[in-house]
Amino acid sequence: MRTHGWSGAAPTDDEEAVDRILAAARRAIDRSGSDFGIAEVARDLGVTRQTVYRYFPSVEALLTATSIAQTGHFLDVLAAHLSEIRDPATAVVEGIAYTLERLPHEKYLGLLLAPGRASAFSAGVTSDTAFEFGRSMLDRYSVDWAAAGIDDLDQLVEHMLRIVQSFVIDPGRPPRSGEELRAYLTTWVAPALTSRRS
Known part of the structure; x- marks a missing residue:
C-alpha cells in the first residue's frame, strides 16, 4: 500500500484504502451519476489516478464495486x-x-x-x-x-x-x-x- 498522498492521512491498510475509494466514488456518483471519472475520485482523496487504478483497473470496475457495496x-x-x-x-x-x-x-x-x-x-x-x-x-x-x-x-x-x-x-x-x-x-x-x- 502506498502511503503518500491521501490528503495527509494515509490509510492503515489496503482494506481501508478500498473503503475510502468506494466512499469517494459514492460521492462522485451522487454528484454526477455514472458519468464520473477516476480523476474526480483521485482529487477527492488527494491521491494520483494511478493510486486508484492500483485498486480498481477501470472506472467500470470502480462503478460496479461501488454499486455492489451499496x-x-x-x-x-x-x-x-x-x-x-x-x-x-x-x-x-x-x-x-x-x-x-x-x-x-x-x-x-x-x-x-x-x-x-x-x-x-x-x-x-x-x-x-x-x-x-x-x-x-x-x-x-x-x-x-x-x-x-x-x-x-x-x-x-x-x-x-x-x-x-x-x-x-x-x-x-x-x-x-x-x-x-x-x-x-x-x-x-x-x-x-x-x-x-x-
Missing part, C-alpha cells in the same frame, strides 16, 4: 419482504417482481442492473458481477433450497437474471406491474421450480 441495503429490504415465504416458486416470483418494481427507486441497484456503462448486464447477464448479485439475493431467501430439490443454485440465478434482464431491456407494451406481473411470472416461471419437487 446494494446491501436493497438485499436486506428484499430479505425482509420475502421473510415469510418458504415456497421456492413463490419466493422466486416475488423476488423478481419486487426487484423490477424497486429498480427505478434504487439508484445503485439501477446502476448495477439497468443496461448501460458498467452494469452487470453490460458485460452479460452471466458475468461474475451479475452472478454475485443474484447469489446474494438467493442466499437471503427464507427457502430451504435443498429440501425443495433445487441443488444447482447457479443455474437458478442465471435463469432469474435472464428474466430480469429481459424485463429491464423491454418491459412490454404496456409494462406489466403488480398482480399482472406476478400472474405472468407465476404462469411462466413458477412451473420450472414446482416441477423439481414432483
Whole structure:
C-alpha cells in the first residue's frame, strides 16, 4: 500500500484504502451519476489516478464495486419482504417482481442492473458481477433450497437474471406491474421450480 498522498492521512491498510475509494466514488456518483471519472475520485482523496487504478483497473470496475457495496441495503429490504415465504416458486416470483418494481427507486441497484456503462448486464447477464448479485439475493431467501430439490443454485440465478434482464431491456407494451406481473411470472416461471419437487 502506498502511503503518500491521501490528503495527509494515509490509510492503515489496503482494506481501508478500498473503503475510502468506494466512499469517494459514492460521492462522485451522487454528484454526477455514472458519468464520473477516476480523476474526480483521485482529487477527492488527494491521491494520483494511478493510486486508484492500483485498486480498481477501470472506472467500470470502480462503478460496479461501488454499486455492489451499496446494494446491501436493497438485499436486506428484499430479505425482509420475502421473510415469510418458504415456497421456492413463490419466493422466486416475488423476488423478481419486487426487484423490477424497486429498480427505478434504487439508484445503485439501477446502476448495477439497468443496461448501460458498467452494469452487470453490460458485460452479460452471466458475468461474475451479475452472478454475485443474484447469489446474494438467493442466499437471503427464507427457502430451504435443498429440501425443495433445487441443488444447482447457479443455474437458478442465471435463469432469474435472464428474466430480469429481459424485463429491464423491454418491459412490454404496456409494462406489466403488480398482480399482472406476478400472474405472468407465476404462469411462466413458477412451473420450472414446482416441477423439481414432483
